[in-house]
Amino acid sequence: MFQTLMYGVPSGCSFGSIVALEWLGEPYRLCRIEMPGVVQSDAYCQINPVGETPTLVTATGERISESMAILHHLGARGIGKGLSFAQGTREFDRLNQVLAFLNTSFFAAFGPLWYALEHGVEGSDKDALRAYGAAKVTKAHADLEEILGNKDWLLGDRRTLADAYFVGIARWTKHHDVVDRRDYPGLQRLFEKLEADPAVRFAHAVERGETAVSGGGFLGEVSLDDILRQQVLAA
Structure with a gap:
């Protein structure tokens, strides 16, 4: 499995997590969640009971919600790239x-x-x-x-x-x-x-549903159904 970010459109605060993933450069996928319809659906609430985006499904199948938690999770692996810093400093x-x-x-x-x-x-x-x-x-x-x-x-x-x-x-x-x-x-x-940053331009294109050129590790989009099936298999 690859880490997958479930991002909200239109104009979700998950935008920042897409940019962070691009800067980090690790392999990742995206899952588009329409707001307010899909984000409040029973299907999505199986992933995030609060019914909000973003949610990151890690490579091991763990789920992390809330932007700050996701950014710190990514940042722990991005210290060498200057995206974050060692805890305690x-x-x-x-x-x-x-x-x-x-x-x-x-x-x-x-x-x-x-x-x-x-x-x-x-x-x-x-x-x-x-x-x-x-x-x-x-x-x-x-x-x-x-x-x-x-x-x-x-x-x-x-x-x-x-x-x-x-x-x-x-x-x-x-x-x-x-x-x-x-x-x-x-x-x-x-x-x-x-x-003007390429990662930000990429995130804009993703939200608009346009062809987006990644400078990071983007592997493509998956559906909510795909995520739910993977969660069942991993259980």
């Missing part, structure tokens, strides 16, 4: 801190906006959710701009898993149009640099 603590901010503050800031969009909220309720979401997204951008400072990447002079996770979330500003990233020149510079 100052650098690892800093990476964990930035990933936690991206997960609990940057990612979560978009929650009210996604809720209004995906649940068809209208009228004053929609206005209230968008105003609340806009305030949270604005603060998260300002805080992350301070964290980045004058560094080339979120952790310093080399890209890490934090940058992979960032670019998958940062693109959500296009969907909601409540902040202009150009007001945060450091984040805009980082976003543009990442958008």
Whole structure:
């Protein structure tokens, strides 16, 4: 078996895990999960009872959910490539801190906006959710701009898993149009640099269902049924 990432479309936060897999360069497969339909289906919930993406099925058949857990799992094998750091080091603590901010503050800031969009909220309720979401997204951008400072990447002079996770979330500003990233020149510079990265371009093509040229270990896509059959055989 090969490790397989189950990624959500459209615009799932699993985007960062696809980028991380490309940077890591190990053999992997992808499994496309449509949201909200398939991700909440009984079939997918056999893999992830929470009904969310991403989920990584490892080469030994273990299942790992939540972006932070998946990124740290991949990072443990990517230390030599500069994607992560040895646990117990100052650098690892800093990476964990930035990933936690991206997960609990940057990612979560978009929650009210996604809720209004995906649940068809209208009228004053929609206005209230968008105003609340806009305030949270604005603060998260300002805080992350301070964290980045004058560094080339979120952790310093080399890209890490934090940058992979960032670019998958940062693109959500296009969907909601409540902040202009150009007001945060450091984040805009980082976003543009990442958008030019071959792994990021690959992840965009994968999400759009286009022919995607991998620079890593991508072995192709499999279906949810394929994953379920393999899980039964491995049981």
